[in-house]
Amino acid sequence: MRTGCSLLVAVLAVLLGSSTAYFKPDLQSAYNFTVLKTYNKSTLYRIEANSSYDNAPLLVDLHGSRYEMGYAYGAMMADEVMFVYNAFLDSLLSSFINSTMGLDVAKDIIGAICDWQAKRDLFTELPAVYQQELAGITAAGNDHGQPDLGKAIERVLVLANMPGDIPDFIYVLIREYFGDAVADAIGKPVPSHVAFRGRNLDWTKDSGMNRYKLVTVFHPEDGFAHATVGFAPMWGAITGMSSQGITVHEANLEENRITFDGFPWALRLRYIMENARNLTEAKALWEATNNTVGFNHMVGSASDSLIQGRPAALVMETMHNYTAFFHDNDPREINATIDIKNKTYVIGEAIPDAVWRTNHGYDPEIREHFEWSMSPSSSTVFRYFIIHDALKQYEAEGQEISLAQMVNITAVVGNKGDTRDEFYTCADTTAGSNVVSVAFAPNSLTMAAAWERSTGDNWRPASCSTYIELNMNIWF
Numbered sequence: 001m002r003t004g005c006s007l008l009v010a011v012l013a014v015l016l017g018s019s020t021a022y023f024k025p026d027l028q029s030a031y032n033f034t035v036l037k038t039y040n041k042s043t044l045y046r047i048e049a050n051s052s053y054d055n056a057p058l059l060v061d062l063h064g065s066r067y068e069m070g071y072a073y074g075a076m077m078a079d080e081v082m083f084v085y086n087a088f089l090d091s092l093l094s095s096f097i098n099s100t101m102g103l104d105v106a107k108d109i110i111g112a113i114c115d116w117q118a119k120r121d122l123f124t125e126l127p128a129v130y131q132q133e134l135a136g137i138t139a140a141g142n143d144h145g146q147p148d149l150g151k152a153i154e155r156v157l158v159l160a161n162m163p164g165d166i167p168d169f170i171y172v173l174i175r176e177y178f179g180d181a182v183a184d185a186i187g188k189p190v191p192s193h194v195a196f197r198g199r200n201l202d203w204t205k206d207s208g209m210n211r212y213k214l215v216t217v218f219h220p221e222d223g224f225a226h227a228t229v230g231f232a233p234m235w236g237a238i239t240g241m242s243s244q245g246i247t248v249h250e251a252n253l254e255e256n257r258i259t260f261d262g263f264p265w266a267l268r269l270r271y272i273m274e275n276a277r278n279l280t281e282a283k284a285l286w287e288a289t290n291n292t293v294g295f296n297h298m299v300g301s302a303s304d305s306l307i308q309g310r311p312a313a314l315v316m317e318t319m320h321n322y323t324a325f326f327h328d329n330d331p332r333e334i335n336a337t338i339d340i341k342n343k344t345y346v347i348g349e350a351i352p353d354a355v356w357r358t359n360h361g362y363d364p365e366i367r368e369h370f371e372w373s374m375s376p377s378s379s380t381v382f383r384y385f386i387i388h389d390a391l392k393q394y395e396a397e398g399q400e401i402s403l404a405q406m407v408n409i410t411a412v413v414g415n416k417g418d419t420r421d422e423f424y425t426c427a428d429t430t431a432g433s434n435v436v437s438v439a440f441a442p443n444s445l446t447m448a449a450a451w452e453r454s455t456g457d458n459w460r461p462a463s464c465s466t467y468i469e470l471n472m473n474i475w476f
């Protein structure tokens with residue numbers, strides 16, 4: 001779940017060029033929206049495009065009070081949400097449980113843990129508006145033959161907040177049950193890059209999620225309209241954009257200082273989108289709320305870039321009780337190094353007017369608590385430099401980076417397999433783990449979204465599927 005990361009790249013400057021590209025993402029426009037269902041003022045559409053998907057992505061346009069938006073979503077999508085929720089849990093658990101009975105028992109246990117976490121920690125800081133939305137969803141589920149609907153939506157928010165690695169997760173539970181002293185005494189779980197990579201793939205790809213690929217457009221009466229890109233049961237934002245040209249992003253950052261006692265990040269990203277007009281406001285909102293597990297987050301802002309005359313974004317490297325904020329060309333990132341066996345390797349090369357992250361941090365405190373062992377050949381470092389090189393190439397070619405170029409950079413770093421070469425090609429295989437890939441052009445309120453495609457032997461990563469261009473001016 002946590003690796004369905006949109007790329008954290010905000011590009012700013014003028015670049016892009018002639019394309020001798022051997023990797024050319026498939027970018028198509030949404031040309032029509034077919035009405036599938038309506039409920040009061042809200043509507044569920046199928047996005048028509050010349051795409052490679054066997055099930056076309058959907059767009060749900062929600063209006064009304066918080067409760068009404070939640071209710072409309074539940075009324076129109078109850079069966080879809082439950083279908084995906086069950087498929088996702090089966091897929092998640094079947095990697096280590098192989099009997100039907102064991103699976104059902106494990107699903108109940110996971111459900112109970114999630115419900116308990118939601119009550120005890122994760123939802124205690126949740127602003128009332130989101131509680132009202134969840135109440136609407138729950139009521140709609142009860143009225144439409146899916147009494148577990150509200151719980152399923154909440155559990156997905158909790159699962160999204162779980163660390164990407166099982167030892168990490170156990171570590172959180174120890175901290176929660178026995179307190180900081182015991183957790184600190186145990187120390188950090190042994191990092192295992194290899195184990196993470198394997199589990200990572202099993203956790204995320206081909207989980208059943210992609211049956212209902214979804215763009216959700218919220219029109220809160222007390223906040224800015226905003227859209228999220230993901231899958232039916234995800235009520236929060238993996239990534240998204242607001243009517244103010246604020247974009248939000250996340251990427252894994254495995255830290256050993258983590259907690260459930262904070263604002264569930266997927267709803268926190270919506271909170272930023274619906275309340276912030278610019279980066280100053282986004283930062284203030286971030287600082288007034290609490291982190292949970294480690295993440296690299298980013299907020300992009302169209303209004304700041306108009307003022308500065310260059311693109312603007314803020315990266316937040318986070319862990320429990322600590323956030324390191326970064327703009328472009330930060331001294332902590334410029335020429336950052338790691339030492340391995342008495343040799344020094346450069347792992348950072350900041351560029352003025354560009355901010356991006358993969359799955360590691362540059363703040364010293366964040367680096368101190370990082371779980372993964374890192375080398376110059378680590379995938380996260382390799383991808384960091386792919387982006388760096390692409391930006392420099394565009395700059396050298398003197399061409400502006402617009403949506404098509406953002407799509408290109410985003411698509412190149414999407415995981416398509418285990419070797420370095422595979423970043424640049426789409427092999428006709430099930431290799432890779434990239435489930436969602438979205439590029440934004442916030443100044444024009446447009447975005448391009450791609451999802452993992454098909455299932456089983458036909459599964460393909462998002463970055464090798466179709467990016468569908470959406471003009472969000474229509475929806476905000």
Ligand SMILES: *[C@@H]1O[C@H](CO)[C@@H](O)[C@H](O)[C@H]1NC(C)=O
Nearest residue numbers: 019020021022390405408412
């Ligand atoms: C797309 O990215 C690849 C890899 O960085 C690059 O070689 C190519 O020139 C880019 N193409 C376009 C159209 O920007």
Ligand SMILES: *[C@@H]1O[C@H](CO)[C@@H](O)[C@H](O)[C@H]1NC(C)=O
Nearest residue numbers: 031032033034035036048049
């Ligand atoms: C768009 O969808 C509507 C409703 O299904 C249909 O009548 C119309 O022909 C479609 N337009 C295009 C350009 O496909």
Ligand SMILES: *[C@@H]1O[C@H](CO)[C@@H](O)[C@H](O)[C@H]1NC(C)=O
Nearest residue numbers: 026027028049050051052466
């Ligand atoms: C649809 O996409 C395919 C593959 O990208 C392309 O060959 C075809 O020309 C496209 N059709 C239209 C109507 O755009």
Ligand SMILES: *[C@@H]1O[C@H](CO)[C@@H](O)[C@H](O)[C@H]1NC(C)=O
Nearest residue numbers: 040041064067068069071072
């Ligand atoms: C649906 O609309 C009706 C009529 O405006 C309103 O009374 C009702 O509260 C709405 N229900 C929901 C759940 O939005």
Ligand SMILES: *[C@@H]1O[C@H](CO)[C@@H](O)[C@H](O)[C@H]1NC(C)=O
Nearest residue numbers: 094095096097098099100102
């Ligand atoms: C279930 O997993 C166990 C342990 O990995 C294995 O020994 C057993 O053969 C598996 N059973 C089935 C039906 O796959």
Ligand SMILES: *[C@@H]1O[C@H](CO)[C@@H](O)[C@H](O)[C@H]1NC(C)=O
Nearest residue numbers: 277278279280281303304307
């Ligand atoms: C951010 O928005 C607030 C409210 O509109 C405004 O007062 C402030 O000057 C803006 N800051 C920047 C840096 O644009």
Ligand SMILES: *[C@@H]1O[C@H](CO)[C@@H](O)[C@H](O)[C@H]1NC(C)=O
Nearest residue numbers: 124125126261262288289290
């Ligand atoms: C954030 O955490 C601190 C320390 O636990 C707590 O005092 C504060 O109320 C929390 N903030 C919010 C918005 O809940």
Ligand SMILES: *[C@@H]1O[C@H](CO)[C@@H](O)[C@H](O)[C@H]1NC(C)=O
Nearest residue numbers: 180259261290320321322323
């Ligand atoms: C958070 O960190 C500050 C130091 O930056 C420390 O004083 C405070 O006790 C910490 N709070 C919690 C809840 O860990």
Ligand SMILES: *[C@@H]1O[C@H](CO)[C@@H](O)[C@H](O)[C@H]1NC(C)=O
Nearest residue numbers: 330331334335336346348349
């Ligand atoms: C970063 O490294 C490059 C190449 O070694 C060097 O030219 C540059 O001065 C360094 N920049 C800083 C800020 O240390």
Ligand SMILES: *[C@@H]1O[C@H](CO)[C@@H](O)[C@H](O)[C@H]1NC(C)=O
Nearest residue numbers: 338339340341342343344345
């Ligand atoms: C690293 O340097 C130290 C002291 O300079 C030396 O004792 C040690 O053998 C070196 N280790 C390696 C792996 O080169």
